[in-house]
Amino acid sequence: MINVAVVQIRQYQTFARNSLQNQASIGVTMRIGITCYPTYGGSGIVATELGLELAQRGHEVHFISYANPIRLDPGTPGIFYHEVEVSNYPLFVYPPYTLALASRMAEVAERHQLDLLHVHYAIPHSISALLAQQMTTRRRLPFITTLHGTDITLVGTDRSYFPITKFSIERSDGITTISEFMRKRTADFFGIDKPIEVIHNFVNCALYKPDPAAQRQGKKRILHISNFRPVKRVLDCVRALALVRKEVDAELVMAGDGPDRSPAERLAYELGIASHVRFLGKQDHMERLIPQMHALHLPSETEAFGLAALEAMACGVPPVATNTGGVPDLITNGADGYLEPVGDVEAQARRLIELLSDETLHTRLARAARATAESRFNTELIIPRYEAYYRAVMQANGTYRSAAVSN
Numbered sequence: 001m002i003n004v005a006v007v008q009i010r011q012y013q014t015f016a017r018n019s020l021q022n023q024a025s026i027g028v029t030m031r032i033g034i035t036c037y038p039t040y041g042g043s044g045i046v047a048t049e050l051g052l053e054l055a056q057r058g059h060e061v062h063f064i065s066y067a068n069p070i071r072l073d074p075g076t077p078g079i080f081y082h083e084v085e086v087s088n089y090p091l092f093v094y095p096p097y098t099l100a101l102a103s104r105m106a107e108v109a110e111r112h113q114l115d116l117l118h119v120h121y122a123i124p125h126s127i128s129a130l131l132a133q134q135m136t137t138r139r140r141l142p143f144i145t146t147l148h149g150t151d152i153t154l155v156g157t158d159r160s161y162f163p164i165t166k167f168s169i170e171r172s173d174g175i176t177t178i179s180e181f182m183r184k185r186t187a188d189f190f191g192i193d194k195p196i197e198v199i200h201n202f203v204n205c206a207l208y209k210p211d212p213a214a215q216r217q218g219k220k221r222i223l224h225i226s227n228f229r230p231v232k233r234v235l236d237c238v239r240a241l242a243l244v245r246k247e248v249d250a251e252l253v254m255a256g257d258g259p260d261r262s263p264a265e266r267l268a269y270e271l272g273i274a275s276h277v278r279f280l281g282k283q284d285h286m287e288r289l290i291p292q293m294h295a296l297h298l299p300s301e302t303e304a305f306g307l308a309a310l311e312a313m314a315c316g317v318p319p320v321a322t323n324t325g326g327v328p329d330l331i332t333n334g335a336d337g338y339l340e341p342v343g344d345v346e347a348q349a350r351r352l353i354e355l356l357s358d359e360t361l362h363t364r365l366a367r368a369a370r371a372t373a374e375s376r377f378n379t380e381l382i383i384p385r386y387e388a389y390y391r392a393v394m395q396a397n398g399t400y401r402s403a404a405v406s407n
């Protein structure tokens with residue numbers, strides 16, 4: 001049974017590459033359950049934007065999570081939000097969210113006749129989906145797991161999570177991830193021999209766009225966006241600014257929040273540049289903030305793709321990032337941004353200085369960055385790939401006909 005599904009998904013991969021356009025235009029609508037972390041973070045943002053785009057294309061999208069995802073307006077036509085409530089009985093030192101989520105998934109799937117579940121970030125969403133599938137008896141409920149990064153690179157490699165992560169990935173009816181690096185890493189590390197589909201992060205280029213007038217105002221600005229976890233190396237942003245300021249009157253704008261915010265604030269004081277670093281905290285409208293910037297600094301230890309860099313590129317803001325993980329899937333060094341070694345703050349600062357002081361160079365990279373976003377990662381190109389993949393997974397599970405008929 002599993003082998004048949006594997007063969008069918010492999011056939012799909014060839015088919016999908018040849019006929020994406022046709023597949024998108026067939027236009028069978030689906031009822032899709034999406035689960036993600038609703039807080040600030042790349043995987044939740046991708047899941048939310050995907051759901052919104054799918055709803056716009058006529059699909060019915062049900063978000064199942066413990067809170068309304070930050071970028072989601074639940075009043076949007078075609079979007080439904082189902083909250084997961086976790087009871088806090090005194091016996092529960094650790095409230096069993098995974099189980100409450102599985103129950104809610106099964107309930108929503110039955111009640112709304114979902115065609116499939118799509119979970120973002122393996123832990124614990126994938127195992128909840130597997131349980132929900134087993135609880136759903138009236139018809140088969142396929143589920144797809146999308147691996148976003150730290151669910152594999154950090155969390156999945158924790159000994160206590162390794163076996164369950166491997167198990168839930170292997171039992172997924174479809175597996176996607178966001179870069180070639182992630183595909184290889186997952187396959188090698190977990191010994192997964194099922195096909196893993198690479199579907200890159202995407203950006204809405206109509207919403208995220210350059211604003212040259214805003215860039216002309218005030219001093220030069222370097223932007224950093226993240227959840228300020230150690231993997232993001234935010235202190236490198238502050239150290240790099242100290243070097244940049246020796247040559248250019250620039251400021252650093254830090255968007256987001258997390259454990260390394262206070263250490264970064266402290267370092268800025270120690271280096272005497274605190275008045276040139278603005279900490280904005282969590283931001284809801286990145287499409288308004290990013291176009292005002294002149295460069296993005298993403299010095300991560302590892303990065304599965306780098307959604308923040310893609311959003312910046314769409315706005316004509318060239319990224320200076322680290323040559324790590326899946327970032328080379330996105331940035332072509334020297335053409336539409338720069339890639340420098342992890343921890344080499346001097347090299348990163350040199351690139352930032354070049355971008356902020358050479359107008360001709362900046363314009364060339366800004367245009368190329370925008371062109372990359374438009375030609376390779378625009379929403380219009382990537383969403384049809386998810387639609388096609390959903391259909392292939394349903395076909396492999398023998399549920400596609402019923403989905404088509406019921407709509």
Ligand code: GMT
Nearest residue numbers: 041042043148149150303304305306307
């Ligand atoms: O580190 C984050 O920004 C959050 C993390 C997540 O899973 O929520 O982001 C990951 O997923 C993003 C969206 O697919 C990717 O663009 C990021 O590269 C990835 N982060 C890391 O791998 C560190």
